[in-house]
Amino acid sequence: MTDLATKPQADEAPSGDPVDTVALPETAPADIDGGDPGYAWAPVEPAPKKRRLALWIGIPAGAALIGLVATSLVLIAPGTAIAGVPVGGLTPGSAAEAVQQRLDATTIVLTGAGRDAQVTGAALGATVDAKALADAAFADRPMWNPTAWFSPAIDAPVTVDPVVATAALRRAAPSMFTDPVAATVSFDAATGSFAAAPSVAGEGIDLAVVEKALHDAFATGQTRVDLPATSVPVDSVATTANAQAEAAKLNGMLDAVGFYVGAERTVPIDRAVAASWLTVASDDKGVFSVTANTAAIQASVDVLPGLIDRAPVNATTITDTAGNALSDETPGVVGRTLGATTGVAAAFAAQLAGGNAAYALPVSEAPFTTTALVRTIDVDLSQQRVYLYENGAVVQSWAVSSGLAPNYTPTGNFRIGWKTSMQNMGNRDLTQAPNYFTPDVPWVSYFNGDVAFHGTYWHSNFGSPMSHGCINMTIAAAKYVYDWAPKGVEVSVHY
Structure with missing residues (x-):
């Protein structure tokens, strides 16, 4: 039989925990002095491990709290709506998609158009600035700010594309449409100008009414709304005013x-x-x-x-x-x-x-070249002759009649001044100075006050003084001087 030796106070071990034991030999060795046999105690057991169950329960809870806080930093506050679309708890990107998707699906039912015609926001080309609205909603109403929770809905103005919307409504309710006649511009051969033909209005569905109905339905969260179909005049986009302006521009082009x-x-x-x-x-x-x-x-x-x-x-x-x-x-x-x-x-x-x-x-x-012609007129009273010089050479010469005493032709250097092809000279009242009257004197070229070269039809005694001071010339010679000598030509009168 093997005896078991236990550590003192071994019976105080916690119930259920194992107790370390050691086996002793059946015959104990004798003391070296022959005294009582000796005893060996088992090794001391290790201290029991501490339980950490509360810690393992607390870690997941803390992580969840941190995740919740982090999530609240990127989400829109609960209770937030853009128009009639709830976007609380969404990211701005998801909110923008939700807003546009709801608008696309919102349906207008045109009643009384022969049959109930339906058009969706997508078919009308309806848009809102969903991204800007969602970004603004998040900026003003983040989830982490409880004071922004359940705030009033954000208005979302809706617009429709006029061309897309008109095409969709025309397909849905063709009986409601009559095409307008566009203004035109054409050339009128009779007037030699462009003219405008005025536009003529047609009929169609009022886009402003459709756009408002769509906006109101969208704002109130309705996905379907009835709208009585009524016709309104529809002007051509090519207006009379535009055609008239174009015609005016084209006529200005023709002028130049x-x-x-x-x-x-x-x-x-x-x-x-x-x-x-x-x-x-x-x-x-x-x-x-x-x-x-x-x-x-x-x-x-x-x-x-x-x-x-x-x-x-x-x-x-x-x-x-x-x-x-x-x-x-x-x-x-x-x-x-x-x-x-x-x-x-x-x-x-x-x-x-x-x-x-x-x-x-x-x-x-x-380029062209320029030749200067220096022209002068010389009147020699002693010879009763006129000489025309060009660049120092005589080009013409005629016998003339200068002033008869006591109305001598004055001598000196002068210039051709005023000229006239014909005029009356003297005074019709012969009792008044200069006591003569000569009508229709031709080719008159004045060079000194009232002294002139002129044609003479009342005598042909050229070469002898005959005039009241002027230089009498044949009519042909006077015309030559008139044409040849412009204003400013120098005239020298001498003996």
Whole structure:
């Protein structure tokens, strides 16, 4: 039999816990002195482990609380609605999607349109700024702020696309629509101008009423609403006012249309021809535009060289002895040559479409030269003769009649002044000075007060003094002087 030795107070071990034991030999070894046998105690048992059940229960609860707080930082407050759409507890992105989806699904039922026609918000092209509304809802009403919970609904203005909505309503209730007649612009050959034909209104469903009904239903959370179908006048988008404005613009273009060299409209284009190049139309928004036919313009471009090219014309200028210009005998004309015309028709077509009817041509110019003609008149009273000088050489000379005593022609240096092709000289009342009257005196060129060169039809005694102070000349000679000597030509009268 094996005896078991137990550690003192082993019976005090907690109930249910194992007690460490050790087996002893059946015969105990004797003491070295032969005394009582010795005893060996079992090793001391380790301290029992502490239980941590409360800790393992507390960790998940704390993590859940942290997660809840974190989640509240990205969600919209409970009880929040955008229009009639609850968005509490959603992220802004999810809220935006929910708002647009609800609007897309909201249905308008048109009653009394022959049959109840239905159109959805999606079919009407209805939109709200869902993202901006959702972002604003989150910014103003985050979940973490309890004071923002269950606040009043946020209004969401609804708009419909007019073109999309009209097409959807027309498909749903075609009997409610009559097409308007668009205003047009056309060329009137009788007046040579563009004119506008007015638009005529049609009928259709009032989009403003549909848009309001959709908004109200959406705002109150309804997904379906009845709307009595009533017709209203529908104006054409191509209005009379727009057509009149376009016609006025086109007529301004016709006033200026042509090919230009500098500021000069060198080659004007007939209004009817220019109008035949143009096509005027309006788009689905009622905006008028112009297109031009390049091939038609090309016919006018092909003849340009013969109308533009020219050689220079040299100028001759009449001057006095000091070189001051008195008049142009022959005006100078700059020569010009048209450059390449490739692409001109297409470029002009693009200009016309943009509203510019003045096409600047590419030309090279050749200058002209100017020759000065110094002209003077010499009256030799002792010879009773007039000499015309040009650049120091006599070009004409005639016998004349100067003033007869006591009305001598005054001597000195003068200039041609006022000229007239015909006038009466003297006084009809012969009792009054100068006591003579000569009607219809031709080709008069004054050079000293009332002293002039003039034609004489009442005598032919040229070479002898005969006048009241003027220089009498044959009618042909007087006209020559009149044409040859501009105002400012110097006149020398001497003996």
